[in-house]
Amino acid sequence: MATRSTRKAGKSAAHRAPAPGSAAAPARDWDSVALGPLTGRWVLAGRDGRLTAYARTEGGLLRWTERTPGGPAWSGPDLFPAPDLTDLTVGQGPDGYAHFVGRRRHRPPDGEGVTVTYHHAVQYQTGRPLGPWESLGTLYRKPEMSHRGGPPSIAVDALGAPHVFVRNAGRGIHVRRQDKKGAWGAWDDLRGSKTFEGTCAASTAEGRVWFAAPGEKGISLWAQSGPGSPLGRAGDIAYLAQDGSVATLETAPGRVTHFWHAADGSGVFAYREGAGVLALGGGPAAGAVAAARAVVDGHDCTVLAHRTVGGRTALAAYPTEHEAAGLWWTEIGEEGLESPALAVDGHGRVVVATISARGELLVNRQKDGSALSLGRWQRF
Numbered sequence: 001m002a003t004r005s006t007r008k009a010g011k012s013a014a015h016r017a018p019a020p021g022s023a024a025a026p027a028r029d030w031d032s033v034a035l036g037p038l039t040g041r042w043v044l045a046g047r048d049g050r051l052t053a054y055a056r057t058e059g060g061l062l063r064w065t066e067r068t069p070g071g072p073a074w075s076g077p078d079l080f081p082a083p084d085l086t087d088l089t090v091g092q093g094p095d096g097y098a099h100f101v102g103r104r105r106h107r108p109p110d111g112e113g114v115t116v117t118y119h120h121a122v123q124y125q126t127g128r129p130l131g132p133w134e135s136l137g138t139l140y141r142k143p144e145m146s147h148r149g150g151p152p153s154i155a156v157d158a159l160g161a162p163h164v165f166v167r168n169a170g171r172g173i174h175v176r177r178q179d180k181k182g183a184w185g186a187w188d189d190l191r192g193s194k195t196f197e198g199t200c201a202a203s204t205a206e207g208r209v210w211f212a213a214p215g216e217k218g219i220s221l222w223a224q225s226g227p228g229s230p231l232g233r234a235g236d237i238a239y240l241a242q243d244g245s246v247a248t249l250e251t252a253p254g255r256v257t258h259f260w261h262a263a264d265g266s267g268v269f270a271y272r273e274g275a276g277v278l279a280l281g282g283g284p285a286a287g288a289v290a291a292a293r294a295v296v297d298g299h300d301c302t303v304l305a306h307r308t309v310g311g312r313t314a315l316a317a318y319p320t321e322h323e324a325a326g327l328w329w330t331e332i333g334e335e336g337l338e339s340p341a342l343a344v345d346g347h348g349r350v351v352v353a354t355i356s357a358r359g360e361l362l363v364n365r366q367k368d369g370s371a372l373s374l375g376r377w378q379r380f
Contacts, residue, residue, distance in 0.1 A: 032077050033359035034062050036338040038100075039089040039244075039288070040154065040201070043353050046126030047096040049346030053363075054098075055355055056088045061100070064361050064380055065127045069346025071365065074380050080130050085119060086151075093156025094207045098123040100130070101152040101164050113143035118152055118164060118176075136164060136176055139187055145169050150197035158207025158227030165211055167197050173213055173222070175231065190231060192220050198244020200288070202256070210234070210248050210256055214241040219258065219271075237271045240264070242286070249291040251302060251321050259289040259304065268306065270323065278323045282316070284309045287339035293320055294350045297371050303350055305342050311335035313354055317372050333362060333377055 034055035043053045049069030055062045057079065064076035082088070085102030092098050100121045107114050118136040123129070138146035150167030157163065161178045168174045172192040178184050195215035203209045209231065211222040219241055223234035241260035251257045257272040265284035271277050282304075290305040296317060303317045304327075312335060318327040336354035343351045349366040352374065356362050361380040367373045 032062065032079070033057060034077070034337070034355045034361065035359065037341065037355050039087070039151070039198075039339075040091050041290075041341065041343075042090055043341040043343040043351065044090070044092050044098055045343055045345070048126050050126045051343055051345055051351060052098070052126055053341070053353055053361055054088075054090050054100075055361070056086075057359075059083050060085075061088055066345075070349070071345065071363075072378060074361070074363070074378075075127075076380065077361070082119075082121075082133065085133075089152055089154055091154035091156055091162065091201060091203075093160055093162075093203060094158060094205065095156075095160045096125075097156070097160065099154055099156055099162045101136075101154045101162075102133075103149070103151055105147070114147040115143045116146045116149045118149075118166065120162065120164065136184060137187075139166060139168055139174055149174075150199075153199045153201035153211070155201035155203045155209045155211065156207070157203060157209050157224065161228075163201065163209050163211075163231070165199055165201050165213075167195050167199065167213070171195055171215075173199070173211070173220075175211075190222055193217075195220060196243035198246075198288075200246040200248055200258075202248040202250075204250045204254060204256065206254065208254065212246045212248055212258055214243060214246055214260065216240075219246060219260065221258075235273075237277065239269060239271070239277050241269075245285075245288055247289040247291045249293065249302065251293065257291075257302075257321070259291050261285050261289065261306065268304065272321070275321075275323075280304070280316070280323065280327060282306060282314060282329050285314070290340050290342040292342035292344060292350070294344050294366075295348060296350070301372075303342055303372070305340045305352060307336060307339055307354075311357070313340045313352060315352065315372070332374065333364065336362065 038054045050066040053064045060081040062077040067073040087103040119133045121133045122131045139149045140146045148169040153165045173190040195213040199213045207227045219237040221234040240263035245261035247259045268280040268282040285306045287307045300320045302320045312331045316327040316329045340354040352364045363378045364374045
């Protein structure tokens with residue numbers, strides 16, 4: 001059922017990990033079944049115009065790649081082993097490189113304590129292998145502290161430097177950043193308090209990093225004041241969001257809009273400096289909101305998608321930064337696992353992707369010359 005809303009609401013040095021992932025392995029039947037998408041923007045556009053989709057599977061990650069810009073054919077899934085890595089996330093910077101971070105829990109042979117470490121790898125070109133996994137170490141020297149580190153988020157700045165964000169043992173935020181020579185700095189405590197684990201990292205077209213962490217007191221924001229500058233607090237949004245639901249989208253040059261699911265299940269909300277908190281409808285949902293900008297019928301539009309409580313994908317669009325124009329939510333497709341993805345293909349068409357309940361990649365594409373009318377779902 002479609003719904004419409006126009007309401008406005010009130011107020012150490014890195015070393016290589018023992019699990020290389022540089023070469024794709026032939027996928028056996030059970031390896032090619034996706035357990036769910038990676039977190040972050042999990043369908044990326046490469047510099048050659050081809051899209052790539054990423055999902056996690058037992059013991060590694062899966063990758064599907066468009067054969068030509070705009071499709072419709074895809075290759076894959078290719079399997080990249082990453083034993084014991086969980087909570088895999090992906091991010092992309094202005095250079096087009098895809099960066100991956102995963103969390104590993106290790107219990108020593110004596111069974112005493114669990115150590116949590118973080119690991120990073122890079123794919124430099126569409127369709128090429130991943131580089132080796134490098135360890136970013138632990139947040140703390142004491143295992144009883146390190147095991148409380150949360151799942152990672154990643155964003156890449158204007159210098160191509162990845163920023164890895166993790167909720168720490170005190171429920172604040174730590175970040176670790178790579179410099180332009182490839183050396184990783186120490187973990188830096190950004191402070192914060194009572195944050196949830198499901199955070200969101202993003203970067204603008206010029207490479208300015210934003211980070212949002214929902215928590216018990218609202219959504220805490222950090223940002224770079226300019227490309228390559230240190231991260232600083234960027235205010236708070238006094239609104240309770242579901243854990244893991246926040247998405248950030250650049251909606252004007254250097255200006256971002258944050259989207260999330262309300263903690264009370266009342267729908268999708270948005271915040272932009274100067275506009276306040278905006279109610280966008282959509283009803284109860286789970287997982288992250290997906291957001292992208294695309295030209296629809298000649299107009300710059302923001303397209304949103306999310307997974308409904310029934311498991312299907314809900315889709316809506318409106319003129320960018322003109323939420324008062326209203327938007328209609330429509331459910332599409334079959335039941336999927338976790339959050340859908342949105343992207344724009346090499347021909348400028350909106351692409352919607354999800355992982356099916358059977359662990360396949362499902363892709364739908366905007367029809368040529370249409371408004372936001374979609375074609376038939378493809379299954380890979």
